[in-house]
Amino acid sequence: MIQVESESVGKDGTKIVYVPKENLLEFMKEKKEEGFDMLLMVTGVDYRDHLEVVYHLLSTSTGNRIVVKTKTEGEVDSVTSLWKGADWHERETWDLVGIKFRGHPNLKRILLAEGWVGHPLRKDYPMDKKQYVNLAEDGEDTVSFDPSEGY
């Protein structure tokens, strides 16, 4: 059994478990063996002094749900080896919240253009600074603060 930091229950009645980020991958492996066969989503939350990664797991055989949380400064282990669906969800979390996933096979931006400055779901993201995008082949998108250089 992997040591958990704390346990609580959300308003919807789902169990919430805090895991230290060193033990995250092992803990997830254990949960998968327990029957949590579907990863519903990966979320990043910016709490200003630290970041949190939130995993929603579902067992399609029993219907159990669990929320796993990890505190981090910006880098955690990827769970793509356990669930194939984690790929896109982790890319989105990197794109919008700016959390790096160690061991992810293709950690690129998914929704925004490659080369975008900043991560919009951070609480300190400057909302008044407009960015203009020119879409091109993968990895060659250009982003500029000058309105004449993009759309």
Added chain:
Amino acid sequence: MARILFHLILQRGIDMEDKVIEVNFGPQHPSTHGVLRIKVKLDGEIIVDAQPVIGYLHRNAEKLSEMGSYPKATIYMDRLDYVSALNMELGYVLTVEKLMDAQVPERALWIRMMLVELNRIASHLIWLGTHGLDMGMLTPFFYCFRERERILRIFDEISGSRLLYNYFAIGGVYSDITPKSISMIKEFVDDYEKKLEEIQSIFAKSYIYVKRTKDVGKLSMEDSISYGVTGPILRASGKKWDLRKNQPYLFYDKVNFDVPTRQEGDVYARFLVRIEEMRQSVKIVRQVLDKIPDGEFYNKKFSKPMLVRLKATGESYIPTESPKGEFGVYVIGDGSTIPYRVRIRSPSFANLSSVPAMLKGYKIADLTATVSSIDPVFGEVDR
């Protein structure tokens, strides 16, 4: 199709060494249902690899929702899956009500359930019509949109809008349903099943349609669960998993309906599952019409002047079964009038990520059939 392909090959040039050609499908293409781009690697006609590229319709609805009060975010939910907007509103409203411990009058819950099922039929009809177009059939498109129009007229009568309703509110619904709208719904459910039979026979009796969809775009049950695929695609792969049955919300435990499943996991199975789902939805609407109680449609504690002052703490995620699969909104409140974090779990996003597994090894001609069988709506994929 062939002409486009030829044009693309001319543009990209052919790498003669390994004979694998990379072809771009979309983002501007009539059968991508929006702005989907797929990078397809072809060995002759066989698909070696297919990687979807998304994000062309990104508006960051999550950030927008975190900038206003709780009721304000409902309109962004409308614009996620814009062909089944009420299903999206329901997911958000249920979560926020849980967060605020709000009591909702029974009549409002029944109204919600009935309208959500009607919206499910409308969403599946759009899918069916455009799926027919992708397969080269023009006729069913008109049949489907004729039926969908009747549902939109019902919504117009009830909420005042045809597409984006903003009708479900925290604590109930914005207005009561009128006797005229009830008679419209009755009229619709009375003869819809006959019309559906007619539409289904156009597909099922078409030799070409059946040939092009059977044993195409197969996805195994293990793969779909691992990818997080839910909804009709998961049920067509043999898993009996429907949140309305397995983890009932609203009053789904008080009505009778079946969960259709198929074992094949191909495009034709998804077609059959969605057709059967529409029949079950009609069944549910008919039962709701009998059971709907009189009373309040709105909790007075959540009347309009109070809405902007609503506060919430804690976190909650209520999963609902939208036409595409499991939809839910994960909301964290910090005690102020503005949600601290809103995360939208959109089913099409997860469903679309399974495209590489669905397409590998099939021919390029099966691509349109497979992609349209996923039923992606890009308002929801890109958010």
